[in-house]
Amino acid sequence: METFVNKRSCTDNPLTRSQRKKIKLENNERIKQEEDAEEDEDEASTEFSHPVHWQKIEAEGLDCDYALLFSKKEADHFFKLLEEEVVYSTGEEAKVQVFGKVYNIPRKQATYGDAGLTYTYSGVTRSACPWTPTLEYIQDAVTKTTGQTFNFVLINRYKDGQDHMGEHRDDEKELDPLCPIASVSLGAARDFIFRHRDARGKQSCRQIEPVKLELAPGSLLLMNQPTNTYWYHSLPVRKKVLQPRINLTFRRILLNCKKMS
Ligand SMILES: O=C(O)CCC(=O)C(=O)O
Numbered sequence: 001m002e003t004f005v006n007k008r009s010c011t012d013n014p015l016t017r018s019q020r021k022k023i024k025l026e027n028n029e030r031i032k033q034e035e036d037a038e039e040d041e042d043e044a045s046t047e048f049s050h051p052v053h054w055q056k057i058e059a060e061g062l063d064c065d066y067a068l069l070f071s072k073k074e075a076d077h078f079f080k081l082l083e084e085e086v087v088y089s090t091g092e093e094a095k096v097q098v099f100g101k102v103y104n105i106p107r108k109q110a111t112y113g114d115a116g117l118t119y120t121y122s123g124v125t126r127s128a129c130p131w132t133p134t135l136e137y138i139q140d141a142v143t144k145t146t147g148q149t150f151n152f153v154l155i156n157r158y159k160d161g162q163d164h165m166g167e168h169r170d171d172e173k174e175l176d177p178l179c180p181i182a183s184v185s186l187g188a189a190r191d192f193i194f195r196h197r198d199a200r201g202k203q204s205c206r207q208i209e210p211v212k213l214e215l216a217p218g219s220l221l222l223m224n225q226p227t228n229t230y231w232y233h234s235l236p237v238r239k240k241v242l243q244p245r246i247n248l249t250f251r252r253i254l255l256n257c258k259k260m261s
Helices: 014-045 072-085 133-146
Strands: 055-059 062-068 095-098 101-104 108-113 118-121 124-127 152-158 165-168 181-187 190-196 211-215 219-224 231-235 245-251
Touching: 055 211, 072 133, 072 181, 072 245, 095 124, 108 124, 133 181, 133 219, 133 245, 211 219
Parallel strands: none
Antiparallel strands: 055 062, 062 219, 095 101, 108 152, 118 124, 152 245, 165 231, 181 219, 181 245, 190 211, 190 231
16 A cells, blocks of 8 residues: 655645744734633632731721722722712702701712612612622622621712711611621821710710721721720811812612602
8 A cells, every 4th residue: 555655844745834934823812812811710700808907896886897999009999980970969959958958968979889779768769770890899808807798888989078967877767787787998087986875965874985086098997896886987077178079878778668650
């Protein structure tokens, strides 16, 4: 049987050159695919995954956890993105009712969350706008860090230290009592004060020291049960603060409180 042996030299055969060219093109294509895969991997690894160092804050009936969730650089980045994405309330939703009187709120507010959810506080019902990409990312980071799921976020924007929030408790019936309220701060650092319900005002029946914190940009404060039963919290005026701040309080609204359509 005759065996055909190809003895063509590597240099003088044009077919070999075109084969080489083909192999080179295939190699280039493979390298590009590998680079694309690496890029995808890099993007995937930007998913939130780093551990945080928790600090416990405790007093009679007060149970909070505080940690730096994001670096200052990350916090600044999210602040900028939220400045572009968040649409703040106007009209009735930008007001509060206290003892039947309607007031403008001394800050801007917005509410985002799962479809159909509403949240009523200070006499005004607010509907959830659909999650934005940045809010979803931060929500996911809070869930990965705390193991808790949230379906709603209240956003407060303070243009400077004149904007503030008065003493109140987050104890509305819509809130799942088993879920902590997770408060993420971006932008300027601000003081945050807890005051025990029995130690408020001149007529207070007990002397209990307020608990004062500074909420740093990138921080996460978890208000666990029963904090909001016994303690009021506020973000007081601080005239020396000239920079804006955004605060996000992630909450779990009970589903039987969903708006009926
Ligand atoms: O801006 C803050 O840190 C306070 C927010 C707050 O008290 C609330 O959302 O109930």
